[in-house]
Amino acid sequence: MPDWERRLTEAGYRVTMPRRAVMEALVAAEVPLQPHEIRERAQTRHRRLGLVTVYRTLALLMELGLVRRVHREDGCHGYLLTAPGHRHALICQCCARAIEFAGGDDISALIQRVETQTGYRVEEHLLQLFGQCPSCQAATE
Amino acid sequence: MPDWERRLTEAGYRVTMPRRAVMEALVAAEVPLQPHEIRERAQTRHRRLGLVTVYRTLALLMELGLVRRVHREDGCHGYLLTAPGHRHALICQCCARAIEFAGGDDISALIQRVETQTGYRVEEHLLQLFGQCPSCQAATE
DNA sequence: CTCACTGCAAAGAATTTGCACTGAA
DNA sequence: TTCAGTGCAAATTCTTTGCAGTGAG
Numbered sequence: 001m002p003d004w005e006r007r008l009t010e011a012g013y014r015v016t017m018p019r020r021a022v023m024e025a026l027v028a029a030e031v032p033l034q035p036h037e038i039r040e041r042a043q044t045r046h047r048r049l050g051l052v053t054v055y056r057t058l059a060l061l062m063e064l065g066l067v068r069r070v071h072r073e074d075g076c077h078g079y080l081l082t083a084p085g086h087r088h089a090l091i092c093q094c095c096a097r098a099i100e101f102a103g104g105d106d107i108s109a110l111i112q113r114v115e116t117q118t119g120y121r122v123e124e125h126l127l128q129l130f131g132q133c134p135s136c137q138a139a140t141e
Numbered sequence: 142m143p144d145w146e147r148r149l150t151e152a153g154y155r156v157t158m159p160r161r162a163v164m165e166a167l168v169a170a171e172v173p174l175q176p177h178e179i180r181e182r183a184q185t186r187h188r189r190l191g192l193v194t195v196y197r198t199l200a201l202l203m204e205l206g207l208v209r210r211v212h213r214e215d216g217c218h219g220y221l222l223t224a225p226g227h228r229h230a231l232i233c234q235c236c237a238r239a240i241e242f243a244g245g246d247d248i249s250a251l252i253q254r255v256e257t258q259t260g261y262r263v264e265e266h267l268l269q270l271f272g273q274c275p276s277c278q279a280a281t282e
Numbered sequence: 283c284t285c286a287c288t289g290c291a292a293a294g295a296a297t298t299t300g301c302a303c304t305g306a307a
Numbered sequence: 308t309t310c311a312g313t314g315c316a317a318a319t320t321c322t323t324t325g326c327a328g329t330g331a332g
Contacts, residue, residue, distance in 0.1 A: 012311095013312090014311060014312070015306080015307095016311090016313080017313095018314095019312090049313095050315070051296095051297090051314095052298080052313080053312080055297065055298075056298095056312085071212045076296095090259060090263070093265070101258065104251075106247055106250050106251040109247050113245065114270060120231055120240075122231070122272035124271040124272070125268070125269065125270045125271065126268070126270075127266070128266070128267040128268075129255060130263070130266065131256075131262045131263040131265070132261060137262055157286090157287065157288080157331070158288095159287080159288070159289095176321085177321090190289090191289045192289095193290080194288060194289070196321095284330105285330105285332100286331085287331090288328085289329095293323080297319080297320075298319065299316105299317085301314105302315100303312105303314085304311105304314095305310105306309100306311085
């Protein structure tokens with residue numbers, strides 16, 4: 001039994017076919033998926049899957065911290081499986097492949113500097129990097 | 142003649158009442174505004190202002206770099222006047238007042254670390270901080 | 283006087299809600 | 308068996324487009 005099924009069960013939710021299909025699509029994806037993309041991919045497993053169910057499932061998975069919503073520069077958003085312990089996304093502008101990386105001392109230092117400079121108390125941060133992944137760099141050069 | 146009017150003119154665009162009204166609303170605002178909020182505020186200057194024109198004006202102002210779109214944690218976005226030379230927004234979770242701050246060596250260091258760790262080449266970054274501004278901190282304590 | 287710009291209406295996305303049916307526990 | 312979960316249709320919300328009229332330069 002995968003960990004995410006245990007998390008669902010323990011929180012009092014049921015493990016259903018649509019939820020399995022959505023999770024499998026997200027696990028298989030290396031890129032942040034938009035709801036309609038998730039639906040298309042998940043339908044190979046569960047034909048009748050409705051877009052509404054995708055939205056509801058995503059809301060549930062986010063609530064449980066299994067999935068994160070990432071922003072794109074154009075304002076759209078995609079959904080990405082949460083890598084445990086990691087918080088930030090790095091997205092390839094060329095192929096959309098995304099990986100996550102951990103925040104380290106450098107982010108803490110930055111936050112501390114900004115707090116000192118502004119007088120604000122910083123509680124959350126949203127950091128995403130955009131660039132080119134190794135294989136797209138190789139393809140370009 | 143304000144600088145933004147010069148920028149418009151030099152780029153071959155016209156300075157019109159609706160554009161003035163939108164800019165004034167943004168200048169007066171200390172918080173990121175959503176399109177409908179901009180419209181409501183700008184209508185004190187220009188009654189007939191349509192939401193469509195707000196969208197078109199914002200697109201133009203973004204193209205000229207006068208305005209930035211900022212993301213909120215809930216996925217909505219607001220528009221904020223660009224502070225010259227600054228790139229990142231710090232938004233109060235309590236009153237929504239926003240200020241911008243400059244990226245410094247700390248961000249460069251972070252990006253360099255991530256590039257080394259991942260092999261990606263980083264070209265853009267999206268950084269926003271959320272917290273409490275000084276006056277909201279004072280009100281809470 | 284011209285043509286960029288505007289407002290309206292209407293189309294098109296993206297997301298949410300209402301409700302009767304279905305299937306996981 | 309029972310109620311959480313689902314799918315459909317339809318409602319909302321957000322944003323863009325088409326087009327005839329208006330006003331900035």
